[in-house]
Amino acid sequence: MYRNNLTKKEIERRFAERSDEDSARIRSLLNCDRRQFLRTSLEFAGMAAAASLVPLHSFQLVNVAHAAEDGGGGFRFAYISDTHLYDRGMNHRFVKAVLKAVEDVNAMDPQPDFVLFGGDLAQLGKPGELSLGKQLLNEVRAPLKMIVGEHDWYLDLGEKWRELFGRDYYSFDHKGVHFVVLNSVVEKDFWTEKGYTPEERMAIVAGLDDSRQSPFEVGEEQRDWLRSDLEQVNRKTPIVVFSHSPLYKLYRPWNFWTDDAEEVQALLRRFKTVTVLHGHTHQLLTNRIRNIHFHGLLSTAWPWPYAPEGLPNYTVQMNRADPFDQFDGCGDGSVEVLASGRVDKHYNLWSQNPRTVTAAQLASGKIPGARGYDGPAY
DSSP: OOSOOOOHHHHHHHHHTOOHHHHHHHHHTTTOOHHHHHHHHHHHHHHHHHTTSSOGGGSOOOOOOOSGGGTSOOEEEEEEOOOOBOSSOTTSHHHHHHHHHHHHHHTOSSOOSOEEEOSOOBSSOOHHHHHHHHHHHTTOSSOEEEOOOHHHHTTTTTHHHHHHHOOSSEEEEETTEEEEEOOOOBOOOOSTTTTOOHHHHHHHHHOTTOTTSOOOBOOHHHHHHHHHHHTTSOTTSOEEEEESSOSSOSBGGGTBOOTTHHHHHHHHTTSSOEEEEEOSSOSOOEEEETTEEEEEOOOSSOOOOOOSSOOOTTOOOOOOOOTTOTTTTOEEEEEEEOTTSOEEEEEEESSSOOEEEOHHHHHHTOOTTSTTOOSOOO
16 A cells, blocks of 8 residues: 555645745754754654654664674765656756755765766667766766666667767776676667667667567677676675676566676676676665675666566565655665675665665575565564
8 A cells, every 4th residue: 555645736735835944954954963963853753744744754864884894994885876867857857856866975974985877867868868967967076987778878879878978888996896887788689670760779678578679688798808807806806896787687578687697697706705786677676696796776767666576585675656756766875885895785765764785684695674584673
């Protein structure tokens, strides 16, 4: 069931009636110490609940996990993903969602070392959509790392993307961790023989259930590059891989799937610590295969439902989204890279309770709330 029985019109009316005093209380949380934050935020939560403006659990106090259990050290980066922008002006709700995410990231104190964008900046790959996305992301204060998604690529096969953001696959090193960025949405040519226009090709790739397209893959060219790149890295160096589609096989009808995932995993197998972060699935999603820990990224645009099969046992499923709340099931988040190179993954769900999946939980296989978990809950 949805969390309340209010109509859409009633919800809009109540939100419109929020006073300037309430807005001032929210703004007061931006520059305050911990004691003041707790006092002011709890006061606001009580007022909101009493006025029936928001359900209690939608007001969230978040304790961020730290690296103490891992010996200290490490660093943090933030993420924004799957914005799916249309070129329809600054008042479109997807644009407002990106602005909200940028505000979240810019308000982090201390600032993250960098911000990862997880792909699908645009919805239909149009130059105006991509340019709008670049304009919005230019407001992020921290350095930006970009992943390409299929919605960004298949109108012009990456021409505008490369003009705005550069290469679609690359690597870099940061504080002892080797990062790899892959284009995991490569498809075999299904369009030339059929005579599809660029617009038709884009529409086919954008459809979850369209069997005319081929499965995503990293492809031989990138696998060769990855092999060469990793040959220069010591096996004890932590590896973090960024991709858009998950680098395992989840659910093929929706292309929640990378066809050559096992071949990519084999190239990563010799390393002691490997983490893969991916967009595309618009949901909390956790997996572990041998030495690799996998984490999905939230979307700012909309949440996808969970696939009817193939869901990893480690996944903590979020609640069904409320269709009257544009932010429900959406969000952004951050990643704590621990001294070991493993990560604690933080999901900042905008209208649901925030969640964290820690490296220790994933290594042990005991994640409270996950499928198949029979231990104590928090």
